[in-house]
Amino acid sequence: xxxxxxxxxxSDMPFPAVDEQQxxxxxxxxxxxxxxxxxVGEPFVEDPRMTCRDVxxxxxxxxxxxxxxxxxxxxxxxxxxxxxxxxxxxFLRCLNRMxxxxxxxxxxxxILLDGLDIYGRLVDVVPLRARVGMVFQxxxxxxxxxxxxxxxxxxxxxxxxxxxxLDGIVENSLKKAGLWQEVHDRLDQPGTGLSGGQQQRxxxxxxxxxxxxxxxxxxxxxxxxxxxxxxxxxxIAELREQYTIVIVTHNMQxxxxxxxxTAYFHLGALIEVGxxxxxxxxxxxRLTEDYITGRxx
Amino acid sequence: xxxxxxxxxxxxVVHRGLARRYRRERLFRRLGLTAVLVSIGFLALLFAxxxxxxxxxxxxxxxxxxIDFAADHFDVDNLARANYSALxxxxxxxxxxxxxxxxxxxRLYRLVSSGAAFLLQKMVMQDTxxxxxxxxxxxxxxxxxxxxxxxxxxxVGPESQRRLSDRQIAWIDHLTALGRLKKRFNTTFFTAGDxxxxxxxxxxxxxxxxxxxxxxTLLLSFPMGVAAAVYLEEFAPRTWWTDLIxxxxxxxxxxxxxxxxxxxxxxxxxxxxxxxxxxxxxxxVLSLMTLPTIIxxxxxxxxxxxxxxxxxxxxxxxxxxxxxxxxVLPLAMPGMMTGTIIGMAQALGETAPLLMIGMVAFxxxxxxxxxxxxxxxxxxxxxxxxxxxxxxxxxxAAAIMVLLAFLICMNGLAVFLRxxxxxxx
Numbered sequence: 001x002x003x004x005x006x007x008x009x010x011s012d013m014p015f016p017a018v019d020e021q022q023x024x025x026x027x028x029x030x031x032x033x034x035x036x037x038x039x040v041g042e043p044f045v046e047d048p049r050m051t052c053r054d055v056x057x058x059x060x061x062x063x064x065x066x067x068x069x070x071x072x073x074x075x076x077x078x079x080x081x082x083x084x085x086x087x088x089x090x091f092l093r094c095l096n097r098m099x100x101x102x103x104x105x106x107x108x109x110x111i112l113l114d115g116l117d118i119y120g121r122l123v124d125v126v127p128l129r130a131r132v133g134m135v136f137q138x139x140x141x142x143x144x145x146x147x148x149x150x151x152x153x154x155x156x157x158x159x160x161x162x163x164x165x166l167d168g169i170v171e172n173s174l175k176k177a178g179l180w181q182e183v184h185d186r187l188d189q190p191g192t193g194l195s196g197g198q199q200q201r202x203x204x205x206x207x208x209x210x211x212x213x214x215x216x217x218x219x220x221x222x223x224x225x226x227x228x229x230x231x232x233x234x235x236i237a238e239l240r241e242q243y244t245i246v247i248v249t250h251n252m253q254x255x256x257x258x259x260x261x262t263a264y265f266h267l268g269a270l271i272e273v274g275x276x277x278x279x280x281x282x283x284x285x286r287l288t289e290d291y292i293t294g295r296x297x
Numbered sequence: 298x299x300x301x302x303x304x305x306x307x308x309x310v311v312h313r314g315l316a317r318r319y320r321r322e323r324l325f326r327r328l329g330l331t332a333v334l335v336s337i338g339f340l341a342l343l344f345a346x347x348x349x350x351x352x353x354x355x356x357x358x359x360x361x362x363x364i365d366f367a368a369d370h371f372d373v374d375n376l377a378r379a380n381y382s383a384l385x386x387x388x389x390x391x392x393x394x395x396x397x398x399x400x401x402x403x404r405l406y407r408l409v410s411s412g413a414a415f416l417l418q419k420m421v422m423q424d425t426x427x428x429x430x431x432x433x434x435x436x437x438x439x440x441x442x443x444x445x446x447x448x449x450x451x452x453v454g455p456e457s458q459r460r461l462s463d464r465q466i467a468w469i470d471h472l473t474a475l476g477r478l479k480k481r482f483n484t485t486f487f488t489a490g491d492x493x494x495x496x497x498x499x500x501x502x503x504x505x506x507x508x509x510x511x512x513x514t515l516l517l518s519f520p521m522g523v524a525a526a527v528y529l530e531e532f533a534p535r536t537w538w539t540d541l542i543x544x545x546x547x548x549x550x551x552x553x554x555x556x557x558x559x560x561x562x563x564x565x566x567x568x569x570x571x572x573x574x575x576x577x578x579x580x581x582v583l584s585l586m587t588l589p590t591i592i593x594x595x596x597x598x599x600x601x602x603x604x605x606x607x608x609x610x611x612x613x614x615x616x617x618x619x620x621x622x623x624x625v626l627p628l629a630m631p632g633m634m635t636g637t638i639i640g641m642a643q644a645l646g647e648t649a650p651l652l653m654i655g656m657v658a659f660x661x662x663x664x665x666x667x668x669x670x671x672x673x674x675x676x677x678x679x680x681x682x683x684x685x686x687x688x689x690x691x692x693x694a695a696a697i698m699v700l701l702a703f704l705i706c707m708n709g710l711a712v713f714l715r716x717x718x719x720x721x722x
Binding site: 096141207 | 534603
């Protein structure tokens with residue numbers, strides 16, 4: 001599906017307010033309707049890195065994600081926000097097939113990475129996860145040395161020919177994650193001995209070390225204090241230049257600070273997608289507005 | 298004012314209940330403490346009675362004799378056939394030249410163990426330069442003498458009801474006065490196999506048998522148990538079929554061990570035709586017994602590896618096998634080893650299944666291969682506990698002490714491993 005079709009789809013939506021609103025973004029506009037579950041805003045982009053169409057996820061009988069269609073652009077930070085249990089983490093984990101580990105989980109629809117269907121029959125999850133890295137909610141360094149934490153990915157994928165090349169990858173990844181200054185003299189110490197914020201940056205460095213195209217972050221700062229959070233956010237801003245980042249967050253200020261586009265999920269449906277500043281200043285959907293103004297969530 | 302009253306009464310109610318709540322807590326704590334003290338008391342009683350009975354076995358009464366290895370006594374080509382007991386008798390006669398008469402002499406000879414001749418034979422075979430010399434040799438006294446010295450049999454009472462006659466006791470006292478009869482450290486106990494004569498019996502054979510059996514058990518049950526646990530925990534889909542397997546593994550852990558012995562007898566011996574009384578078969582039977590323990594412990598320790606570590610490895614593209622081998626197994630290993638050691642400790646103390654496969658035989662030789670007839674420590678204890686001689690009582694207790702020492706070491710190692718490799722997340 002290309003961008004023209006995407007625009008067509010938006011205008012096709014049984015939601016007459018959209019057309020009127022698009023002209024009057026800054027204005028108060030008519031009230032968005034709360035009962036509509038179709039996606040409002042601009043979910044599609046030109047030349048996307050990842051394309052998701054009609055994604056449905058079921059946990060056994062439970063329908064966790066309903067008909068989500070969204071594009072993820074090159075080198076953008078897409079924030080996914082929404083109340084607890086809205087399915088944003090579930091959707092994130094579809095993007096590198098981490099849901100495969102859950103026995104009862106079933107995914108339908110199409111998710112393309114650079115045009116390749118990642119749920120295709122011939123797709124191997126191992127290289128996929130090397131291309132789409134992940135950072136988790138709780139820092140989860142391996143109980144090994146800092147060096148081995150970073151070197152593990154390159155080692156299993158055979159990215160380094162020699163020890164010196166591996167050293168280079170480790171140094172580079174730690175530098176990109178802004179951790180090199182702090183740990184360069186104790187690479188042989190256990191990664192679990194670092195502070196929470198350092199551990200999370202170590203996990204980001206570990207993800208970077210396999211040179212992914214996309215980095216998925218599942219509430220990466222929820223276990224960190226405000227100072228460590230600020231450091232990680234600065235890091236995300238820097239990484240944006242080289243990687244496509246999808247970040248799930250509970251913290252709306254964080255979404256506003258780090259992302260270019262924001263997607264709002266509600267009860268498994270994607271309600272609204274748009275440029276972050278527009279979503280936060282002028283949400284079009286009543287649910288989005290209620291959430292960001294703190295009426296629930 | 299009314300509010301104040303109400304608050305007052307609420308606090309009163311709380312305070313009134315408080316004493317009862319604390320009393321219950323104290324009662325509960327005391328109950329727990331009592332339970333611990335009672336079990337410690339029984340354990341102490343057990344240990345004390347075993348040690349009190351057994352410590353004397355680590356000493357053995359020996360008699361110093363002057364042995365004349367006269368050259369004309371030996372045939373150089375056939376050293377084993379020389380009459381060594383004659384040498385012992387000659388040594389005794391020299392000490393008591395005035396003992397005449399066949400009956401008295403026989404009584405005199407009975408003071409020294411019948412195994413003394415074998416010891417001399419061994420000495421000569423090892424070092425032929427002894428021939429033609431005169432040596433002072435400490436030889437084990439008979440177990441009756443040993444028991445008299447240790448005070449386990451009586452010196453008084455009617456002579457006809459005593460194990461040793463007045464004359465024999467007089468000889469013993471004479472030897473003691475000469476300094477030729479003493480309690481010395483009982484090396485025989487640790488270097489010899491089983492024997493009908495208590496003073497010649499040792500636990501070396503049983504210990505070696507136990508070691509060989511445990512080796513087979515470990516080599517069979519650890520890899521199989523870990524592999525089964527990894528498969529069930531990490532790969533097998535959750536179906537009624539795996540549930541059935543789980544229920545049956547738990548069942549196996551509770552099956553009486555004698556049943557495993559019967560299975561070993563019916564299958565390993567009758568169907569496969571493996572040798573009877575062999576550590577190989579003993580180890581196989583005990584593996585059947587320890588496998589469920591190891592599988593259950595291993596699964597529990599695999600389960601306790603936090604999912605975040607698996608996710609971390611999966612998230613950077615490790616395959617399932619790599620996640621398990623690189624991350625999950627190393628973290629679960631201490632728990633698995635603890636389970637294995639506890640299973641092995643159980644197997645080390647197991648008697649019943651080994652009776653079924655013939656490891657209960659009277660075996661004098663120390664086994665050297667997996668198919669040699671052997672016995673194990675607990676079976677040796679069982680055999681000695683059955684023996685009529687008073688001297689076997691202390692040897693039984695001493696063997697139990699050795700077994701307990703092994704068990705304490707193994708369980709201590711398990712605790713150490715758990716402490717050493719325990720991780721917190």
